[in-house]
Amino acid sequence: MFAVRRLIRFLVSLAVLVVASFAMIHLIPGDPIRAALGMNAPPELVAQRRADLGLDDPIPTQLLAYIKQLLSGEFGTSFISREPVGQIIVDRLPNTLALAALATVFALLVAVPLGMWAGIRTENGRNRGTEIGFTSTTGAAVAVPEFLYSIGLVVVFAVTLGWFPPAGRDGVISYVLPILSLAIGPIAMVARVARVETLRELSTDYIRLARAKRLPASRLYFRHLLPNTLTATLTIGGLLLTGLIAGSLLVEYVFAWPGLGMRMVESITMKDYPVAQAIILVYGGIVLVVNLVVDLLLAKLDPKSTIKEA
Amino acid sequence: MRHLLRTPSGVIGLALVAVTLVIAAVGPAIWGQEAETVNAAAALQGSSAEHPLGTDHLGRDILARVLAGGQFTVALAFLATAIGAGLGTLLGVLPAVLPRRAGRLVTGAVNALVAFPALLLAMFTAVISGLGAKGAVLGIGIAFAPSIARLTQTLSASVASADYVAAARLLRVPRWRIATRHVLPNIGEPIILNLTAALGSSLVAMSGMSFLGLGVQPPSYDWGRLLFDGFSRIYVDPMVAIGPAIAIVAAGIGFNLLGEALARSVARAPVGGKQAVGKGAAMPSSGEEPVEGAVLSVKDLTVTFPDGVTPVRGLSLTIMPGEIVGLVGESGSGKSMTANAVGGLVAYPGVVTAGHMSLCGEELSTLSEAKRRKLLGTSMAMVFQDPMASLNPALKVGGQLAEVSLVHQGAKRPAAWARAIDRLRQVHIPDPEKRARQHPHEFSGGMRQRAVIAMGLMGTPRLLIADEPTTALDVTVQRQILKLLREVSAEAGAGALFISHDIAVVSELCDRVVVMYAGRVVEELPVADLVDGASHPYTKALLASLPDMETDRDKPLASIPGHQPSPADVGEGCAFASRCALATDRCVERPPLTRYDAAHAVACWHAETRKAEVAIG
């Protein structure tokens, strides 16, 4: 039941997204083609491009044509390079997704144990020092944007120490710095959530009972505590992934990563509207899908949320 | 303000924000001239004494440009935040005042947008409005609106349900007036707090846009744009990029830490919540010999906290095999803390001391950690008040039972599982094979409590500690659980400590009653003597407060006037004196627990006379 309602919401959002991306070009004040091609472009060329995009048809006809196009996997053609936009996306999307997915996995693997450790160590207000250190470090780490991490990492590890390549995608080693830049902020954020969750769970009766059963620490923490801290952590993980997708835009730019984000920045700068429009649509679609999957997964994985539903 | 300065992060945040704001205020006036001074001869220099951050392609000093560019950077952040706050507040308050349907639509839209990354929205507006600060600021502002709207919604929903808003509605105050007069002023403070952090995020996001070349365009410059210019030279002169980067980082961190510290200073509730459990400190062993043959023998048990709160004061307790002892008292009397202390579950920083404390003849304080773990894990079972909360919601019920055997008895998985099913059957759970594979949420409250009891039976329990095990259950289920407890303790020959605030339940189940008041035992007697033999004024009052067959049901329960002193301020004399009808001058001194016969002990100066009266009368 929840799945159906959630699916409907997804479809509505998707429809809104498609309309928004369609409207984007029409919202550009003045003549977007003229703006893109420059003031000195021959009028015939402008007219031809307008016709290519069907900009002279009535709006509803255009919207319909646009949707038909999307359904058949057509995304138009780049103004600048004349490549089909679909091909650009197919070429570049995997590079972006690889970065985002690896960074998410890395972040969760580091952050969850870190947060649990901090929670266990600071239970009931002991180890004040750890608590203050943890909250201020993570608080500061969250505030630094990915692109500044990447610049810092490039300066230290690529320019000064020369351990890693400063840019480009070339072998496993070239993934290290981009993934680190993307993961540090999320690590701090997830670790905070994991700590608060851990503290909350530690005070529950079932942990009290598990302690009364004198389970060894490893079993207590990993079997009893961990699964219960995961709900909130996974929710954050989902938000994180969508945030990472946005963050990857900037990180790709710093590392000249051949991903979608790099291309989007270029296309916006060069007023290559079909490309920008399609990439924004793809990014938006990814965000919607990720949110959908996270919600459905949570509903399935977590008996607690089922209780709430009931 | 004082709260703010208490944590290092608050201090750092405040300092960074102050520096940022000062630079923003005076920057252009002081360094503006220098920032614009073109010097072709000094173009594209790296870091030097004259130009610590180097120079740009026109030979302008980058440090001066960073200092002078702060104003524009901060101004853009303020502008974006203002747009976000204005739009967000509007969107957020609307559902509280709009008709239901329209309100829900707005809420839905906001929820959908919150999950959308701000940068993506900012890019969208950047495409539409073209490159430049205007589009970026607008985009970031709009992108922040949904999260501020959500915050406003949550806050105003709570205000909208408040009585005074309901009253205003009854008086037919127009909706917009409710919003501006009642809702907004009450949510202003938390929103402003959140805006501090939002300012930091806007500043960082705006810098990101400028850094991508999508924000501020030359000849204007903000920190992001300076970073954009410096970035292409990063391999040669890292300093030209590091300068502006540090400025952005410092301001971003500053606003964020300050926002957090502000939020903390308003809501000072510590995370982690209520009392939890941890290892209590070890107890020094001294004092009399434990009682021969008892499953539990405790002498002078005391639990103290560093702030001087002493919830349990010199409590002694003996439980023989097969005996069910009821521990009665109001909440705050220390009865649950006693259970925790016996179970070794007193929360840090509580300290447990005892003359001796032995389980099945083994002195707990002298056992090695491993032995103690095993003894407590298999010989002692605990049942807590709320069966909803006692089982781990994420694990299968059978698995939670089986692990006791896995961990403490070295059983193999199938054997442990079989034992778990057997124990579930023993506590009368129908279809135990199927039930074992279910999660706790598939169990009813009564069944969960049965499962918890079954968990206690996985070992070979010698002592069962049940802390208000039936309070959360309804009456019929309560009876079944009581019956089960009696059955279980009889079958296993285990002693039981049954903790309850309800003397009626205790008298139904137990063999012996121990009455606690303000951390001490005030009376101890067999249940059979309870009605006729109770002689402490507090026990009598508890009994008198019970409805019985003859009591008129319509009459309110007799309750004891006055309050039990809290564990923090128990005085020198008899703790019950302020509520006691028999109190005399003598009661300023504390009466010792005096034994009248093998089974009956009382701590009251005037109990003896009353006992004599009872004997005569």
Ligand code: SF4
């Ligand atoms: S000692 Fe005094 S005050 Fe305390 S219960 Fe007895 S009579 Fe009452």
